[in-house]
Amino acid sequence: MNLYGTLDLTPAATLADIERAYLRLARRYHPGINPGDRLGAERFRQVQEAYAILGDPARRQEYDEGQHLHHDVVETTIAFDGFDFTAAAQGAEAATFSELFADVFQDATRRAMAHDQGGALELTMQVSFEEAMRGGAAPVSVVRRERCPACGGAGVVALESEACSACHGQGAIRWARGHMVFTKACEPCGGSGRLTRAGCRICAATGVQTRSELVTVHVPAGIESQARLVVPGRGHAGERGGPAGDLYVTIEVASHPVFHRDGLDLHVKVPVAIHEAALGARIDVPTLAGPVKARVPPGTAAGTRLRLRGHGVPSQLGPDAAGDLIVELQIVLPPVQDERSKALLREFARLNPVDVRAHLFDS
Numbered sequence: 001m002n003l004y005g006t007l008d009l010t011p012a013a014t015l016a017d018i019e020r021a022y023l024r025l026a027r028r029y030h031p032g033i034n035p036g037d038r039l040g041a042e043r044f045r046q047v048q049e050a051y052a053i054l055g056d057p058a059r060r061q062e063y064d065e066g067q068h069l070h071h072d073v074v075e076t077t078i079a080f081d082g083f084d085f086t087a088a089a090q091g092a093e094a095a096t097f098s099e100l101f102a103d104v105f106q107d108a109t110r111r112a113m114a115h116d117q118g119g120a121l122e123l124t125m126q127v128s129f130e131e132a133m134r135g136g137a138a139p140v141s142v143v144r145r146e147r148c149p150a151c152g153g154a155g156v157v158a159l160e161s162e163a164c165s166a167c168h169g170q171g172a173i174r175w176a177r178g179h180m181v182f183t184k185a186c187e188p189c190g191g192s193g194r195l196t197r198a199g200c201r202i203c204a205a206t207g208v209q210t211r212s213e214l215v216t217v218h219v220p221a222g223i224e225s226q227a228r229l230v231v232p233g234r235g236h237a238g239e240r241g242g243p244a245g246d247l248y249v250t251i252e253v254a255s256h257p258v259f260h261r262d263g264l265d266l267h268v269k270v271p272v273a274i275h276e277a278a279l280g281a282r283i284d285v286p287t288l289a290g291p292v293k294a295r296v297p298p299g300t301a302a303g304t305r306l307r308l309r310g311h312g313v314p315s316q317l318g319p320d321a322a323g324d325l326i327v328e329l330q331i332v333l334p335p336v337q338d339e340r341s342k343a344l345l346r347e348f349a350r351l352n353p354v355d356v357r358a359h360l361f362d363s
């Protein structure tokens with residue numbers, strides 16, 4: 001096979017064309033990324049052979065003049081023994097996997113660095129019981145790393161243009177391995193050969209600085225204690241202009257002197273006077289929205305529970321999904337101070353001679 005054809009080139013190709021074609025094809029057919037592909041491995045061997053000659057100006061000239069000896073080339077080019085890829089990779093003049101892919105890895109590294117996402121921020125926020133039930137916007141003070149205003153987060157600032165000393169203004173670093181020449185873009189100047197930027201002094205080239213800031217946290221109504229909220233993008237800013245991480249806020253709900261929460265239901269203990277329990281009454285019951293009237297039926301026993309639908313914890317699913325308020329009635333005796341009340345209670349006892357403790361002694 002014609003060596004130019006092997007590299008998809010014509011005899012008019014320049015050395016740069018040959019290097020480019022070799023890198024492209026060697027990457028495509030490298031056994032390291034095509035394990036078990038016998039045709040690919042054979043193609044890789046041919047590409048290596050072709051480049052060994054065409055990539056060397058003296059040997060290329062020999063080849064062009066029709067003086068090359070193909071079998072010599074095979075022996076001297078690479079120690080490619082059958083399909084033993086290890087041997088191929090270890091051949092004295094064979095390009096290693098990492099060399100072939102050097103600039104690919106370098107690009108990947110640069111991408112990873114450019115997109116250096118900022119760290120997450122964690123904090124705990126105390127809210128009152130009422131705030132947790134009502135929900136709403138709550139400001140919270142956060143110390144976070146933020147984009148440096150001097151360089152806009154880039155970590156670099158513009159500079160008078162000067163030649164790059166790392167690559168002597170060439171924009172690329174070249175090195176040879178055997179007769180193969182590898183090139184990668186110069187990092188300090190980004191391949192331009194000129195330095196037009198310098199690290200930002202304000203943020204030590206990190207692109208971020210630390211400052212305290214008020215962040216608004218939107219607390220959903222009915223939030224439970226220990227719930228964790230996410231505020232996207234309000235964590236630390238990423239370095240070199242990378243995206244900011246997220247802010248995580250763990251909510252701690254304070255307890256309430258009157259209401260006690262159980263899932264979506266609220267519980268409240270409400271005292272009723274002994275005559276209200278005996279005769280029935282309409283009483284005021286506290287709810288989150290203020291007092292509401294509730295009916296105590298006549299002959300109500302201590303510990304009786306009333307359920308006020310929809311007066312519990314608000315639900316994210318709408319008013320119909322809200323919890324209930326469970327009212328536990330506690331019967332209390334109002335202070336008995338005057339003689340008339342005592343006389344009435346004595347009469348009540350005479351009219352109702354019931355032993356309320358009898359069930360304790362039945363057995």
Ligand SMILES: [Zn+2]
Nearest residue numbers: 148151200203
């Ligand atoms: Zn800066």
Ligand SMILES: [Zn+2]
Nearest residue numbers: 164167186189
């Ligand atoms: Zn440079």
